[in-house]
Amino acid sequence: MVEISMTVNGKPVTAQVEPRTLLVTFLREHLGLTGTHVGCDTSQCGACNVHVNGMLAKSCTMLAVEADGAEIVTIEGMAAPDGTLGVIQQAFQDHHGLQCGFCTPGMVMSAAALLRENPDPSEEEIRAFLEGNLCRCTGYHNIVKAVRAAAEAMG
Amino acid sequence: MTVAVHKPHPHDSAPLHVSGKARYTDDIPAPAGTLHLAFGLSPAARGRIRRLDLAPVRAAEGVVAVLGADDLPRPVDLSPAHAGDEPLLATGTVHYLGQPLFLVVATSHLAARRAARLAGIDIAGEKPVLTIDDAIAAGTDLEPPLEWRKGDAEAAIAAAPHRVRGRIEVGGQEHFYLEGHAALALPLEDGGMEIHASTQHPTEIQHKVAEALGLPMSWVRVSVRRMGGGFGGKESQGSALAVACAIAAWKTGRPCRMRYDRDDDMIITGKRHEIRIDYEAGFDADGRLLGVRFAHFLRCGWSTDLSLPVADRAMLHADNAYHLPHVTIRSRRLRTNTQSNTAFRGFGGPQGMMGIERVIQHVAATLGKDPLEVRRVNLYRPMAAVAAGEAAQTTPYGQPVEDSIIDALVDRLAREARYAERRAAIARWNAGSPVIKRGIALTPVKFGISFTLTHLNQAGALVHLYQDGSIRINHGGTEMGQGLNMKVAQVAAEAFSVPVEAVRITTTDTARVPNTSATAASSGSDLNGMAVKAACETIRARLTRFLAERHQCPEEVVRFSEGRVHVGTNVLTLAEAARAAHEARISLSSTGFYATPKIHWDRTRGQGRPFFYFAYGAAVSEVAIDPLTGETRILRVDVLHDVGRSLNPAIDIGQIEGGFVQGAGWLTMEELAWDERGRLLTHAPSTYKIPVASDRPRIFNVALWDGENREPTIYRSKAVGEPPFMLAISVHQAIAEAVAAAAGVPFVALDAPATPERIALAVRNARAGENAP
Ligand code: FES
Ligand code: FES
Numbered sequence: 001m002v003e004i005s006m007t008v009n010g011k012p013v014t015a016q017v018e019p020r021t022l023l024v025t026f027l028r029e030h031l032g033l034t035g036t037h038v039g040c041d042t043s044q045c046g047a048c049n050v051h052v053n054g055m056l057a058k059s060c061t062m063l064a065v066e067a068d069g070a071e072i073v074t075i076e077g078m079a080a081p082d083g084t085l086g087v088i089q090q091a092f093q094d095h096h097g098l099q100c101g102f103c104t105p106g107m108v109m110s111a112a113a114l115l116r117e118n119p120d121p122s123e124e125e126i127r128a129f130l131e132g133n134l135c136r137c138t139g140y141h142n143i144v145k146a147v148r149a150a151a152e153a154m155g
Numbered sequence: 156m157t158v159a160v161h162k163p164h165p166h167d168s169a170p171l172h173v174s175g176k177a178r179y180t181d182d183i184p185a186p187a188g189t190l191h192l193a194f195g196l197s198p199a200a201r202g203r204i205r206r207l208d209l210a211p212v213r214a215a216e217g218v219v220a221v222l223g224a225d226d227l228p229r230p231v232d233l234s235p236a237h238a239g240d241e242p243l244l245a246t247g248t249v250h251y252l253g254q255p256l257f258l259v260v261a262t263s264h265l266a267a268r269r270a271a272r273l274a275g276i277d278i279a280g281e282k283p284v285l286t287i288d289d290a291i292a293a294g295t296d297l298e299p300p301l302e303w304r305k306g307d308a309e310a311a312i313a314a315a316p317h318r319v320r321g322r323i324e325v326g327g328q329e330h331f332y333l334e335g336h337a338a339l340a341l342p343l344e345d346g347g348m349e350i351h352a353s354t355q356h357p358t359e360i361q362h363k364v365a366e367a368l369g370l371p372m373s374w375v376r377v378s379v380r381r382m383g384g385g386f387g388g389k390e391s392q393g394s395a396l397a398v399a400c401a402i403a404a405w406k407t408g409r410p411c412r413m414r415y416d417r418d419d420d421m422i423i424t425g426k427r428h429e430i431r432i433d434y435e436a437g438f439d440a441d442g443r444l445l446g447v448r449f450a451h452f453l454r455c456g457w458s459t460d461l462s463l464p465v466a467d468r469a470m471l472h473a474d475n476a477y478h479l480p481h482v483t484i485r486s487r488r489l490r491t492n493t494q495s496n497t498a499f500r501g502f503g504g505p506q507g508m509m510g511i512e513r514v515i516q517h518v519a520a521t522l523g524k525d526p527l528e529v530r531r532v533n534l535y536r537p538m539a540a541v542a543a544g545e546a547a548q549t550t551p552y553g554q555p556v557e558d559s560i561i562d563a564l565v566d567r568l569a570r571e572a573r574y575a576e577r578r579a580a581i582a583r584w585n586a587g588s589p590v591i592k593r594g595i596a597l598t599p600v601k602f603g604i605s606f607t608l609t610h611l612n613q614a615g616a617l618v619h620l621y622q623d624g625s626i627r628i629n630h631g632g633t634e635m636g637q638g639l640n641m642k643v644a645q646v647a648a649e650a651f652s653v654p655v656e657a658v659r660i661t662t663t664d665t666a667r668v669p670n671t672s673a674t675a676a677s678s679g680s681d682l683n684g685m686a687v688k689a690a691c692e693t694i695r696a697r698l699t700r701f702l703a704e705r706h707q708c709p710e711e712v713v714r715f716s717e718g719r720v721h722v723g724t725n726v727l728t729l730a731e732a733a734r735a736a737h738e739a740r741i742s743l744s745s746t747g748f749y750a751t752p753k754i755h756w757d758r759t760r761g762q763g764r765p766f767f768y769f770a771y772g773a774a775v776s777e778v779a780i781d782p783l784t785g786e787t788r789i790l791r792v793d794v795l796h797d798v799g800r801s802l803n804p805a806i807d808i809g810q811i812e813g814g815f816v817q818g819a820g821w822l823t824m825e826e827l828a829w830d831e832r833g834r835l836l837t838h839a840p841s842t843y844k845i846p847v848a849s850d851r852p853r854i855f856n857v858a859l860w861d862g863e864n865r866e867p868t869i870y871r872s873k874a875v876g877e878p879p880f881m882l883a884i885s886v887h888q889a890i891a892e893a894v895a896a897a898a899g900v901p902f903v904a905l906d907a908p909a910t911p912e913r914i915a916l917a918v919r920n921a922r923a924g925e926n927a928p
Contacts, residue, residue: 020265034182035175037383039333040417044840047333075175089173093165096805099813100636101172102333102383108173130848134840136331136384137636138809139816140848141855 004068008033009077017064023057024048026064027074035075035105039134046133047102049109050074056113058132075105078112088112088150097146099137107133111147120151158717159648159655160870163805167641167660168381168634179383180337180353181414189339190219192399192413193267194255195274196422200283200492200833203248208275209257215273217266220407222258228405231367231398235359235391238459241495243367243398249278250457251492252833253422255395260403260411268416283492283833287431287452290489297459297488303470303761305551306481311446315437319517322434324906325509327454328427328821329837330499331845332635334383336393336424337414340364340400347374348401354393355385355633356673361665363394364401375401378664385635386817387498390673391460392424421838425497426827428465429454432510442518442529446481449473449510453503455488456495462488464607465496465503467758471552471765472507476561476601477515477533478548484761492833498675500817501877504602505884509907512598512884516891520902526888527565527574527597534599535559538865553762554603558865561599561771564795569597572775572793572856581777585896591779593790594892598885599773602878603766604677605754611672612751612767614682618647618690620743624730626651626658628690631671632683633663637876638806639679645802646684646869650691652715653729677770677874680802682749684869690747697743701736702727753866768866770873772796774815774882776852778889782897782918785911787823787890791854794882799864799873811857811879818883820846822907823890890914898922 005014008031015030027033027050036059039047043061050059051073078086085093088111098104107130114121114129121129126147127140135143171177195212212221224230224244231243245256257274261267284293312318338352338360348368354360357377365372377397382389396413403411415423431452437445451469455462470484515533519526535556541547547555569575574597581593606612617629628647634640640660648655665671672682695715703710706722714721720732727735733743756763777791794815798807824844828836837843863871891905894914898921905917 028182032184033175034178037179037334038181039335039383040840042417042839042841045333075173079174083174085170085173092173093169096163096165096169096809098166098169098172098636099638099809100333100382100384101166101168101177102179102636104172105175127848127851134331134333134845134847136333136386136817136845137813139812139814139846140851141812141816142809144848144851 002065004065006067006070006072008072009074019065021064022060023062023064023067024059027059033074033076037102037105039102044134046106046110049106051109051113056110075108078108087153091146091150091153095142095146095149097138097143103133103135107135107143111150114147115151115154119154123148157649158652159645160802161800162645162803164641164645164655164803165805166638167644178380179334180339180351183339183351185339185410185412189410189412190260190262190403190407191264191267192403192411193259193271194423195257195259195271197245197249197252197254197256197278198276199249199278199280200252201250202278202280204245205279206275206277207256211273211275212259212270215270217262218259218270219262220260220403222402227402229367229369233363233394233398234459235461236459236463241458241460243395251494253494253835255423258399258403260407264414285491285493285829285833287454287489290454290491291452295490297455297462297490300485300487302483302485303551304483308446308448308481308483311481312435312437312448315445316439317521318435318437319521320435321517321904323432323509323513323904325430325506326908327429327496327827328499328825329421329827329843330386330388330426332382332384332386332388335415335417335420336389336396338393338396338400339410339412340397340404341410342404342408348404350375350377350397350401352377352379352393352397353382353389354379355389355635355675356391357633357663357665358671359391359673360394360397363398367398367402368405376664376666378662379633380662382633382635386500387502387675388424390498390675392497418838422835425456425460425495427499428462428496428503428506430469430506434510434514436514436518438518440522441532442522442524443532444477444479447479447514449484451486453488454491454496456491456493458495460495460497462496465498467607469503469507471603471607472504473510474551475508475511476535476599477511478535479551482551484551493829494835500814500880502676504877505818505881508881508884512888516888517902523901525578527569530599531565534562534565537562552765554764554766556769558768560797560860560862561601564771564797564860565597565599565773568773568775568793568795574775577777590783591781592893592897593777593779594889594896595775595777596885596888596892597773597775598888600771600878600881602770602881604681604770604874605751605765605767606672606676606678607756607758607765609754609756612682612754613672614686614749615668615671616683616686616690616747617667618687618694618745618747620694620733622734622737624657624728624733628658628660628687629664629667630683630687631663631668632679633674635674637679637810638803639674639683641806642680642802643684643687646688647691650688650695651729653718677876677878679876681868681874685749686747688747688869689749690745693745693747694743697741698732698736701739701741702732768864768873770797770878772878772882774885776885776889778886778893780890780893780897780914782915785915787909787914789819789852789886792852794857795860796879797860797862797873798875799862799868800871801859802870802872804859807859807875808857810875814879815882816846816851818880819886822883822887823909826908826910894918894921
């Protein structure tokens with residue numbers, strides 16, 4: 001067991017974990033943050049995307065100990081403290097960018113990373129950026145629309 | 156004017172999805188002490204188990220119990236068909252590589268999975284039956300071949316001025332629901348069991364768990380809040396996890412949960428049926444089909460599962476939207492030593508349609524015609540002509556097609572997508588393009604709506620109106636992303652004329668609504684919407700009677716409209732009406748029930764009216780291929796689809812887009828591969844490619860046909876889950892056109908999926924004068 005400390009969604013967390021614990025397991029099972037999903041276990045689907053020190057990361061591909069000292073943001077940290085949805089979250093809802101919703105948290109985290117890097121992406125750029133996020137339901141059309149709409153709303 | 160239906164409300168769970176609050180089965184917080192399960196899998200595809208040494212598994216860290224087939228309280232058959240050929244754990248012999256042999260119960264998911272690898276397994280292997288050819292040679296039919304005949308196809312073909320014959324092979328498809336299978340069992344104080352599962356069929360799970368534990372069904376409660384996608388893959392194949400959890404919970408007295416790791420999910424569970432179709436057709440100079448013969452060969456996998464109805468539905472869609480005066484359809488359902496193929500969006504329908512669409516393409520090429528011309532002369536007689544007194548044409552199974560709008564729909568789509576113009580432009584473009592070639596195709600869809608097993612076409616509901624005017628609805632359907640709960644909530648809101656926000660809808664639960672059918676066959680909102688409507692109308696009728704009496708007026712003057720209850724000139728809120736009724740001791744709760752009318756079906760003779768109605772649609776796809784690399788690109792897609800009077804146009808358009816892209820994945824890039832030992836090589840997204848955001852059509856126009864269901868369905872809407880999937884056949888046909896252009900031949904027999912490899916080979920072989928691979 002090793003002790004790790006990090007900030008998750010603005011709150012400091014300290015815990016004892018087995019060294020082999022994956023970050024996604026730590027978030028889901030130790031912290032109960034089950035909005036981060038496991039879709040493939042092998043860093044292909046993006047359902048487990050979180051931000052680590054502002055960078056997009058697949059939390060199934062990272063050990064919790066590697067996140068020691070880091071600032072982590074998960075989907076649960078994307079809304080305002082009073083629950084008001086962020087612009088990207090609202091856009092996914094308004095533009096029907098989801099069906100079963102299982103890919104949605106990872107999509108929102110990816111979209112946020114994209115828009116931070118490139119506040120006004122073209123449709124082509126959005127599609128290229130989202131290649132690491134699988135969705136089996138929507139056909140991506142409305143997801144791309146939602147990201148575009150969010151970019152416009154953030155203007 | 157409606158207040159709630161026919162409106163584009165977003166998915167009811169959208170706020171939960173986008174904020175990470177939506178709970179899927181594996182997200183449900185479990186009590187302390189919950190155990191985790193994993194299956195130990197067979198390393199061989201076929202053979203006899205000589206030795207199964209579980210001692211090292213038992214000794215592994217974190218392991219609490221290990222169960223083999225002999226340790227189960229009683230033999231468990233998971234077969235949804237009650238075929239007796241699907242033991243939970245292998246007994247004596249193994250039938251596919253990946254078959255569960257034993258069950259590990261441990262303190263964590265990881266501990267269970269690690270221990271599952273440690274067994275000493277010795278199997279006396281036999282040569283597995285893997286392919287359709289293997290199965291034909293071995294004669295491993297699940298049941299005797301089924302044959303349906305209409306007229307005399309052989310004579311009609313023999314007498315026809317033109318004939319074609321050929322074969323198409325169409326691969327299977329992994330569901331790849333983003334959420335893998337998962338279940339959680341909580342043992343209750345009195346010996347009962349509570350199950351949470353990611354399943355399209357809670358009643359089936361309840362039934363199988365009860366059987367496995369020797370309990371009455373009433374002692375088992377199954378609930379499902381939502382699934383992270385199902386697509387048919389969670390109709391029957393979730394039973395293994397739920398039953399395993401229930402047995403482990405019963406043995407240990409502790410809560411047990413299980414989720415398949417993605418690789419395990421792909422290795423253990425069944426997929427879409429691969430099919431081979433041999434065809435022969437006789438036709439006239441216009442391309443009118445005079446006689447057609449089909450022989451279907453389906454690869455079913457190791458157990459019966461749902462293969463018989465899937466194969467039936469392939470036969471039922473062998474005509475697609477075309478009238479076949481003389482037709483014979485023969486079908487063989489072949490057992491193989493592979494995953495047990497199962498329901499998948501379309502349930503065999505897409506496979507059946509691939510056959511007739513290939514025939515059309517072949518006929519058109521033979522006559523040197525535009526395939527659309529050939530399609531048009533064969534389409535079923537329009538509804539308008541039937542209404543004007545012409546006889547309805549019948550399907551190969553004797554159902555009159557009375558509701559066909561496909562001719563007008565195809566005309567409108569061809570016009571709006573400028574099909575003829577673009578086809579001519581593509582021919583000119585191809586002539587000037589040395590390497591890259593384009594193709595365009597328009598294909599129709601006619602899909603039959605209803606379960607072919609007639610008794611499944613029923614649904615129940617339970618609706619409560621509370622004293623404060625709020626409404627809670629329960630129905631037997633399950634939410635897997637298709638927006639069923641929102642549609643049904645819209646129906647309830649409409650019944651009481653309140654905003655949809657006033658209606659609360661939550662978990663599907665066998666303790667609230669019993670004896671449900673699977674949420675499948677696109678029937679979710681048709682059946683459950685009607686059941687909920689019936690329940691709401693019962694409550695509304697009680698309120699009406701009560702208010703009429705109280706206000707001394709006839710019942711006709713009591714109206715529910717615009718969020719209010721009007722009693723003559725008195726206007727009440729629904730809350731006031733509910734409270735008054737409650738005080739007068741009127742029940743504000745009711746069940747509702749619906750059974751689809753008109754349908755009857757004899758599957759052995761292939762005769763009857765299996766479908767209440769048909770849903771129609773058509774798509775034009777334009778593609779470009781690079782014959783050197785075999786790469787394809789979908790340049791443009793135009794869809795016109797019939798959902799009757801849409802209950803929710805936003806949800807319906809989402810279903811169409813998603814279904815189309817999933818169908819295009821099936822036919823172009825999703826390829827399953829097994830090695831000669833029967834090991835699935837494509838068992839993760841690294842090797843099995845589903846469409847990503849950049850694979851989508853460059854231009855994608857989707858429009859809804861403006862019409863209503865001629866049958867009295869829920870607000871005259873039509874089912875939408877499956878039919879759009881088959882619109883993607885246009886992509887495959889367009890690729891085949893481009894391949895033919897690249898090879899400089901009129902016709903290429905292109906199989907599916909049309910992967911880059913297959914396309915490049917098809918071009919090369921066609922140029923060399925051979926048939927496609
Ligand atoms: S679960 Fe991490 S990428 Fe799929
Ligand atoms: S909404 Fe279901 S996987 Fe994307």
